Amino acid sequence: MNLRLLLISILFIPLGSWAQSKKIAGTVKDENGVPLPGISVQVKGKTTGAMTNASGQFEIDAPLTATLTFSAVNYNRQEVPVISISQPFTLTLASKVNNINDVVVVGYGTQKKRDLTGAITSVSTRDFKEQPVVNVQQILQGRAAGVQVVSNAGAPGGEVSVRIRGNNSIKGDNNPLYVIDGFVGADPSSVNPNDIETMDVLKDASSTAIYGSRGANGVIVITTKKGKAGKTSIDFMTQFSSARVLKKLDLLNAADYALTANANSAANGGSPIFTDSQIENFKNNGGTNWQDEIFRVAPTQEYQLSIAGGNDKTRFYTSGNFLNQQGIILNSGLKRYSLRTNLTSQLYKKLSLHLNAYAVRNEVRNTGITGRDAPITQSIAWAPTLPVRDSKGDYTLNDPVGSISFNPVALATDQRRITHNSNFATIAGLKYEFVPGLTLDVTGGVNYANVQSLTYTGPAINSARQASSSRGSSENIGIQNTNNLTYSHLFNNAHQLTVTGVVEYQYFTLNGFSANANQPDLPWPGL
Structure with missing residues (x-):
């Protein structure tokens, strides 16, 4: 009898543990109250995780005894015990400031980070020095909070969309204004990334006001390298x-394609498109994998x-x-x-x-x-x-x-x-x-x-x-x-x-x- 009770207790232990999990929905913002997209939300010590969407919102299931970690590039990692979280949950993530005396290019002058009141993100050459970036947009991708970079074609030299805090116009241009070494409205494709010293992203009205309506979609100020005394x-x-292509689509082979084509033709009252000998030949010799033909390393x-x-x-x-x-x-x-x-x-x-x-x-x-x-x-x-x-x-x-x-x-x-x-x-x-x-x-x-x-x-x-x-x-x-x-x-x-x-x-x-x-x-x- 005691053995039977022990077995029943063991069987119910997993059910009891499952009942102690909690579904958490929340929002992550920066110090200015602006929602942060792309923040990693992870159950500490586990593979379970989520990412915040464009509105800074996330949902995740986690045990009551677990701890959630919030992290992103240019932001301080923060840990929050699940048991202490109440709904609605909002977390403020502090940005990293490596040196409050760092100088940031703002409009037609410079300021120290500690004196800034506007929303500005800086990316320096040390942030991408070890990575094979080939254009300006790749430098910003994943390194500047509030900046979304999407490759429209996925090809070398293809069109890339940069959006600072989302789209601002339905029909108009949503690309930011680029200022390269003081020249306003410069073409970002004209810059070799290896020549860049810093990139300062001006994101809010107080930061971009100096450029008027041209800065409505944000401003990216690029400063190239200078020589040093010595x-x-x-x-x-x-x-x-x-x-290379990481994964190709799993499509019908030639024989299955021919059988499907014949079945479709018969269902519509037509005659077979492929003969039995052709289908047998496809089974023995295969057909053409067009993805293999056009893709290469x-x-x-x-x-x-x-x-x-x-x-x-x-x-x-x-x-x-x-x-x-x-x-x-x-x-x-x-x-x-x-x-x-x-x-x-x-x-x-x-x-x-x-x-x-x-x-x-x-x-x-x-x-x-x-x-x-x-x-x-x-x-x-x-x-x-x-x-x-x-x-x-x-x-x-x-x-x-x-x-x-x-x-x-x-x-x-x-x-x-x-x-x-x-x-x-x-x-x-x-x-x-x-x-x-x-x-x-x-x-x-x-x-x-x-x-x-x-x-x-x-x-x-x-x-x-x-x-x-x-x-x-x-x-x-x-x-x-x-x-x-x-x-x-x-x-x-x-x-x-x-x-x-x-x-x-x-x-x-x-x-x-x-x-x-x-x-x-x-x-x-x-x-």
Whole structure:
């Protein structure tokens, strides 16, 4: 009898433990009361976890005896015992401040972190030094709270969306304003990430007011590297990496596809599309896995040589960079060539010079092919019963069952959409100190961007079986003059006063043209 009671007690122990669990729903915010997305909520010592959504909300089941941990990049980790949590639950997560004396670029000046009242996040070169980032947006991804980075195409040089605290407009542009070394409205693709010293993200009205309506979607201020006084340093960096598809879709093989096509035809009163001998051949020899045909292991190689140094009066930084990143889809990739020179010099006791100049050329190939006629879309729709090429060596053109588009391999290789984006910019200025604390900085900048687009579409992916070709060109010239008068003084070692007056002028001009032609068997011009 006692043994029976003991067994019953043991059986009910798991039920008793399960009954002691608790479902917790809550919200995580920062010190300013703004919801924080992407915060990791974990049951300490377990694999159970959740992430906060765009509104900072989460839900998780945890034992009463457990402890929840809340953590994210740039925020202090916090632990909360489950038994102490009451509903509704709201947690304030404090941001990390490594050094309250760190200087942050704000508008047309700088401030110390300890003096900031606006919502500003800083990312420095040490935060991504060991990672193979190839564009500005990758630096921000996961490193700046309240900033969402989404790759729209997933391809090298493809379009990337950056949203600071969500979308602000239904129809308008939601991209933030980029300011690079003082040039307002610069193109982020013109910056080599290895040349970046800091990125300051201005997120709220008080931070972005200086830029007016242009800063409505937030402002990202990029400061590139400067030389340091002392011994000249020469650095050479090289990186190699590769990318591949982590998981492919599990689709019907050729034999099952043929059987399904026949069954569908019979259900609609039609005759079989595939014969028994064809189906048997598919069973023995298989068909075409179109995902295997269009995807590849894509290597990336990058090289950079930089020279930095200077003395008490003059400091310089010069770099050259080459990037070759292949896409995981056949015939896609990105090449980037960049040169940069930054110079600061104390010409006289009260007069100093600063100069930033760079040249960047991006060559993007076949990364903007999206929609129904994209190779990825057709690789899951084109019949696995068809070969890549027919007996004559030409691309198979007609899918008698499934897709209404074109051969996926032909879509990847029988067209070329190439964009050459060349960007040249120089911004230079003189800074004069009238009396201690009163300075005038007069800066002028020129930004020249030239985009050449070359497109060729072969007859294999044209419904009229004709080749077509097009050419487009655009030229954008931007001129900026900024006059910044600043007075800054510390009174009695306790009260800091900074007054800034700015007069700025910008001028942009855009010219472009395009042309296209259609002709049977039009040859690729080789451009």
